[in-house]
Amino acid sequence: MKIFPAIDLRGGNAVRLYQGDYDQETVYSEDPSKVAEGFRAAGARYLHIVDLDGARDGELVNTDVIRSIIEDLDMFVEVGGGIRDEERIRQYLDMGVSRVILGTIAQKDPAFAAAMAQKYGERVAVGVDARDGKVAVNGWKEITDKDSYELCEEMAAAGVKAIIYTDISKDGGLTGTNMAAYERLSKIEGLKITASGGISSEEELEQLSGMVDAAILGKAIYAGRLDLARCVEIGGPQE
Numbered sequence: 369m370k371i372f373p374a375i376d377l378r379g380g381n382a383v384r385l386y387q388g389d390y391d392q393e394t395v396y397s398e399d400p401s402k403v404a405e406g407f408r409a410a411g412a413r414y415l416h417i418v419d420l421d422g423a424r425d426g427e428l429v430n431t432d433v434i435r436s437i438i439e440d441l442d443m444f445v446e447v448g449g450g451i452r453d454e455e456r457i458r459q460y461l462d463m464g465v466s467r468v469i470l471g472t473i474a475q476k477d478p479a480f481a482a483a484m485a486q487k488y489g490e491r492v493a494v495g496v497d498a499r500d501g502k503v504a505v506n507g508w509k510e511i512t513d514k515d516s517y518e519l520c521e522e523m524a525a526a527g528v529k530a531i532i533y534t535d536i537s538k539d540g541g542l543t544g545t546n547m548a549a550y551e552r553l554s555k556i557e558g559l560k561i562t563a564s565g566g567i568s569s570e571e572e573l574e575q576l577s578g579m580v581d582a583a584i585l586g587k588a589i590y591a592g593r594l595d596l597a598r599c600v601e602i603g604g605p606q607e
Contacts, residue, residue, distance in 0.1 A: 369573075369576065369577040369580065369581065369582060369583060369602075369603040369604060370413075370414050370562075370581060370582035370583070370603060370606060371412060371414060371582070371583060371585065371596075371599050371600050371602075371603040371606065372412075372414045372415060372416040372446070372562070372582055372583065372584045372585070373407040373410075373412050373414075373415060373416070373584075373585050373586075373589055373596055374415075374416040374417070374418070374564075374584050374585060374586040375400050375403055375404060375415065375416070375417050375418075375437075376417075376418045376420050376586070377400060377417065377418065377419050377420060377421070377429075377430040377433055377434070377449075378390075378420040378421055378430075379421065380398070380400075380430060380432075380433055381395050381396075381397065381398050381400070382395070382396045382397040382398075382399075382400040382403045383395050383396060383420070384396060384586060384587050384590060385420070385539075390420070390424065394590075396590050400433055400437060401433075401436050401437050401440055404437045404440070404441055404443070405440070405441065407443075407596060408441050408442075408443055410595075410596040410597040410600065411596070411597050411600040411601075411606070412443070412596060412600055412606070413443055413444060413606040414443065414444045414445075414446075414582070414606065415437070415441075415443045415444070415445045415446070416446055416448075416532075416564075416584045417434055417437070417445060417446070417447045417448075418447075418448050418449045419431075419434070419447065419448070419449030419450055420449060421449070421450075422449035422450025422451070423448070423449035423450055423471065423472070423506070424506065424509065427450050428449075428450050428451070428456055428459065428460075429450065430449075431459070431460075431463070434447055434460075434463070434465070435463055435464075438463060438464040438465065439464070444466045444467070445464075445465055445466050445467075446465070446466060446467040446468070446469055446493065446532075447460055447465045447467075447468055447469065448468070448469030448470075448471055448495050448532070449469075449471070451468050451469065451470055451471075451473070452470075452472060452473040453473075454484065456468075457484060457488065457492065461488070461491060466491070467490065467491050467492065467493055467530075468488075468491065468492055468493070469492075469493050469494070469495040469532055470484065470492060470493070470494050470495065471494070471495040471496075471497065471505065472505040472506055474494045474495070474496070474519070474523065475503050475505050475512060475514055475519060476505065478519075478522060478523070478526065479526075481494055481523065481526075481528065482523070482526035482527055482528065485523075485526070485527050485528040485529065486526075486527045489529070490529050490530060492528075493528070493529075493530035493531065493532055493562075494523050494528050494530070494531050494532070495531075495532040495533075495534070496516050496519055496520055496523075496531055496532070496533050496534070497516075497533075497534045497536055498516035498533070498534070498535055498536065498549075499511055499535070499536045499537055500537070501515060501516055501517065502514060502515065502516060503515075503516050503519055504536055516533070517549075517552060517553070520533065520553060520556060520559070521556060523559075524556050524557070524558055524559040528559070529558070529559065529560055530559070530560045530561075530562065530581070531553070531559055531560070531561055531562065532562040532564055532584070533549065533550070533553055533561060533562065533563065533564065534564040534565040534584075535549055535565045535566065536565065538565040538566025539564075539565040539566060539586070539587075543566060543568070544566055544567075544568055544569070544572060545563060545565055545566040545567045545568075545572055545576070546565065546566070547572070547575060547576075550563050550576060550579050550580050551579060553580075554579040554580060560580075560581035560582070561579075561580045561581055561582075562580060562581060562582040562583065562584060563576050563580045563582070563583045563584065564583075564584040564586075565584075567583055567584070567585055567588060567594075568587075568588040568593050568594065569588075569593075569594070570594070570598065570599070570602060573594075573599055573602045573603070574602060577602065577603065577604070583603070585599060
């Protein structure tokens with residue numbers, strides 16, 4: 369299982385939000401590159417970056433910071449937040465991003481997301497963010513009527529190979545992840561699932577390793593609840 373430590377960017381800083389609330393922000397570092405260097409030193413080979421400004425405003429805001437991280441480190445870097453047309457996909461891929469994540473646009477224009485996944489293969493993933501089983505968009509500010517599991521099934525049928533699924537109610541709370549959601553999602557054939565939101569114990573990681581392709585770790589490593597090097601060890605060989 370791949371281990372993705374997370375860096376959420378806002379105003380050029382590495383931050384964490386509580387359950388996606390922009391008014392409940394903790395700034396962990398004014399130098400995200402140093403945070404990424406620490407992750408790499410702990411053995412991580414994968415990195416998950418979200419441009420929170422981009423997710424909220426629909427623009428690419430923290431590209432200079434992301435470019436700096438990519439240039440400094442030899443890591444598989446996936447990026448999401450504000451990627452809503454092919455030009456932005458190309459901008460990130462040309463920059464050296466390993467995989468881009470389509471979020472809001474996948475719910476609003478699933479045909480576009482499917483077309484991009486078919487064109488760029490596994491370099492495009494879809495991020496499905498949910499609260500109470502319903503898809504959230506625009507930086508989690510808007511909860512739609514769309515069933516999150518149905519969207520995952522539709523994306524898989526359309527050729528999407530990877531889904532990053534986040535239960536917003538679990539994100540940043542250190543209270544555990546939505547294990548039932550990943551058990552359900554693991555049954556969708558041909559889809560690689562990344563678990564995100566609330567993972568806060570080694571036991572959870574061990575349980576997830578049998579059902580998902582990857583896990584994203586955020587608040588738990590920043591708060592010292594989990595040791596990243598140990599998590600990488602639990603995940604197994606990071607190919």
